[in-house]
Amino acid sequence: MVQMLKFALLGFLNYTPMTGYELEGWINASTGNFWHAELSQIYKTLKQLEKSGEVVSRIEPQEGRPDRRVYTITDAGKANLEQWLATPILEDVDKKDPLLLKLFFTPPSDRAALITQLRIQLRLHQQKLDHYRQQSPTEILQFAADHPELLTNAPLWEATRRHGELYEEMYIRWIEETLQQFESLP
Amino acid sequence: MVQMLKFALLGFLNYTPMTGYELEGWINASTGNFWHAELSQIYKTLKQLEKSGEVVSRIEPQEGRPDRRVYTITDAGKANLEQWLATPILEDVDKKDPLLLKLFFTPPSDRAALITQLRIQLRLHQQKLDHYRQQSPTEILQFAADHPELLTNAPLWEATRRHGELYEEMYIRWIEETLQQFESLP
DNA sequence: TCGCTCATGTAATGGGTTACATGATTCA
């Protein structure tokens, strides 16, 4: 999975020019549930993108706070983005789930630890589900209101939100099943 | 998510002493669906574990092929493993899904690309689902037969298999929903 | 004969996190 962040940044800059700091805001607000990044990594990647000619930056002086470095996507950047979008994903995605790893190695004799762990996770996933069901839809509407030019993208945002909702429903169902199984064991 | 591989290795070595090469086999066969690693990373991590006193190794000479370096977990290693197992997971797991990222940035005007992408993914996830339903259960039985001392762990292996099955069912459902939505759009 | 399995590792590179450093403005 090579350098996805690069394309996330190009994707947002293809909407409109902005700074690294603003990019982080967009990532947190929209792709955060399936792709996130630290600010330091964003700055580093932007530098690479500028070096490879996919974006250019200009400095907007400010007073009282650091100057803004505003990035704009170039034609080369747009071309790379489009090519990436047109390429189908064929490789396996490598899921990594620390909970499953921990469960897997918990000795079956220690049922108490197992059940505690699962109950904590159940609560966390229920919170996330609530977020997808309540918070996210209004966030999407807010974004569309703030950026009317991106209104046609709303169905895609909704699709990714829906993915999160289904994922959490699935996870909760699995925890409940597993809890039942281990609670009823000898 | 710091250094989970370390605990995966300790977890397996807690079953029985073995080489780095054998550890890779176990990982592929059992935790592969939620935690995997390259051989080179396994060797590196084993070295760290030896340095920190959590495992020890001895060399078993062989003829015609490289000597085997067999690792054994120490009391310190067992203590760390147990402590890790007893610690509940509280942080968010950072999901990263390249498909969602790609969809998110596909211009709604390019419906054809979107639908192609989804159809390819549908096939891939159906294959994975088949694997969880058919292949994995027999793999688990095989493992239990080969290592009867680990038979009590079977319910946990089954739980992780079930997680994979539910995950793929969810993913397929989401793709089908999303396909329908975009196929029926103007 | 070709590729797989067993078996070890190193080196180069890249992606990502955490900590550090700076500093004005705004709001509770």
Add this chain to the structure above:
DNA sequence: TGAATCATGTAACCCATTACATGAGCGA
């Protein structure tokens, strides 16, 4: 008064992947 927001970045470190290197034995 203290925290959050805006805004930039560097440095150290760690985890992971890919490529490279070696080489016998075995089965199709």
